[in-house]
Amino acid sequence: MDALALYIHIPFCIKRCAYCDFNSYTELEYVPSYLDSLKREISFYSNIERRISSIYIGGGTPTVLNEKELSSLLEAIRGAFNVSTELEFTVEANPETVTREKLEVLREGGVNRLSLGLQSFNDELLKAIGRIHNAEGFLKKFFMAREAGFNNINVDLIFGLPRQRVEDFLNSLRKLLDLSPEHVSCYSLSVEEGTKFYELKEKGLLFLPSEDEERIMYHSATRILEDGGYSHYEISNFAKPGRECKHNLVYWTYGEYLGLGAGAHSFMDGVRFYNAYGLKDYIEKVKAKGEAVESRERISEPEQQAEFVILGLRLIKGVDKAKFYERFKKDIDLVYGEVLEKLEKKGLIVNGKEYVKLTKKGLDLANEVFVEFLP
Incomplete structure (x- = not known):
């Protein structure tokens, strides 16, 4: 039985970050109807004869869901699919939306890997980029996740942020190394159309580090993380031995995956297909047909x-x-x-x-x- 990776999209956020161009919404009143459609879509694909090797719930902010909503979603997933005994099950989390109760629900639902969006330890930078947490809040939730039993945690950092100095970034990196997460994703800021940062850039009001400074940040991160015992295994990703992200490796090795939720993409049997992007479109399509595929394309x-x-x-x-x-x-x-x-x-x-x-x-x-x- 061929393995398949499963991605599930939760497109809700309390606040949209200034750099984010992902499919996300702050209209939390749609959460119940969205989850109803999502669980219907999960049921639609439940007869798929493939073993699920990894599950990744991303967003948006999956932990914006309450305990009952998270529990029912995890129950629907586990009840619908044939999962591997060595399943890697990741959920993305914003520190500000993490609670002890939610962590317990995730653990009980089979989640064994957490991805926390830190981005920086500099509170001024966090505020400037629109994050709703601060450095102290991140630390509190990181240790809370450890206490809840999570022994596989990824932390996201961004470099090349507005007015960020090389030393600012390196300070964040060194503080993160003190915590010893199993995995670090270290991304260069990309200013995309449709974001607040893009608008500021167009007006000449986005003051970014120079290209040379941005490259110094990247090369320094590579050296510091490798010296700290992390393997640089992908352009932007670093892991302790054996802690590489199995789910993302499916993408990078051109494996097959099924994406569920608004705007999610799939690739199976040489065919790429994607779901309706908008919240209302997705919800209505699933209500009508049980699935929400907008387009299919056979890849030559x-x-x-x-x-x-x-x-x-x-x-x-x-x-x-x-x-x-x-x-x-x-x-x-x-x-x-x-x-x-x-x-x-x-x-x-x-x-x-x-x-x-x-x-x-x-x-x-x-x-x-x-x-x-x-x-």
């Missing part, structure tokens, strides 16, 4: 090959040549020979016997590498 083999390589290059070890051949019955060097030669001459990749991987220079110019593989 050249597109699949390109996606396999681009996603695989996000991994520090790179693209596994044997896996590429196993999937497509073609030698990656024959399919992309000219591109690989060009990128290697530029010093952006290493084309080894078993793997194709980004160099340190390639990590900084990853998007420039990725576009070369597009069909």
Whole structure:
């Protein structure tokens, strides 16, 4: 039985962050009707003959749900699907919405990995980017999660924030290392259209660190985390041995996944499909049909090959040549020979016997590498 990763989207937040372009809403009055539709959609896919290898509930802010809502959702998930005995089950959480009672519900519902959005230990920066927690609140909830039995915690950090100095970021990183989480996701700020930061940037009112400062933050983070015992296994992700995120590895190794909830994407049997994006559209579609698929697209083999390589290059070890051949019955060097030669001459990749991987220079110019593989 082929394994399948399961993603579930909870699109609600108490407040929308200034940098966020995810599918999220602050209209919490829709929570009951949304959850009703979500559980119907879960039931619709319950006859799927695939073993679930990982579950990831993301958002939005899943922990904006109350204890009863979380419990009923977890019960619906566990009752509908055939899950692996080695299931990794992650829930994203905003520190301000975490309570001892909710943590107990998550543990009882089979959740064994928590992803906490810290972003920074600098309270002024947290306020500027629209976060609803402060550093002290994060620490309180981190230790609360430990007391509740969570021994696999990821913490998110963002660098390149407005008016952030290199030392600000490094201070946050060092404080986080003192807590010794199992996993750290370290992202560079991306200013996306439709966000408050984009509006400020268009008006010339968003004062970001220079590109050189942003790169110093990234390179310093890599060095400090590796020195602290973390493996840099993906462009933005670091883990203690054996604590890599199994769910995200499914994406990066071009595995198959089912996405449920508003705007969620899926990829199965060479077909990509996605749900209605808006809250009302999603709720109404599920009420009418039991599912909410808006569009389906069969991905051609050249597109699949390109996606396999681009996603695989996000991994520090790179693209596994044997896996590429196993999937497509073609030698990656024959399919992309000219591109690989060009990128290697530029010093952006290493084309080894078993793997194709980004160099340190390639990590900084990853998007420039990725576009070369597009069909």
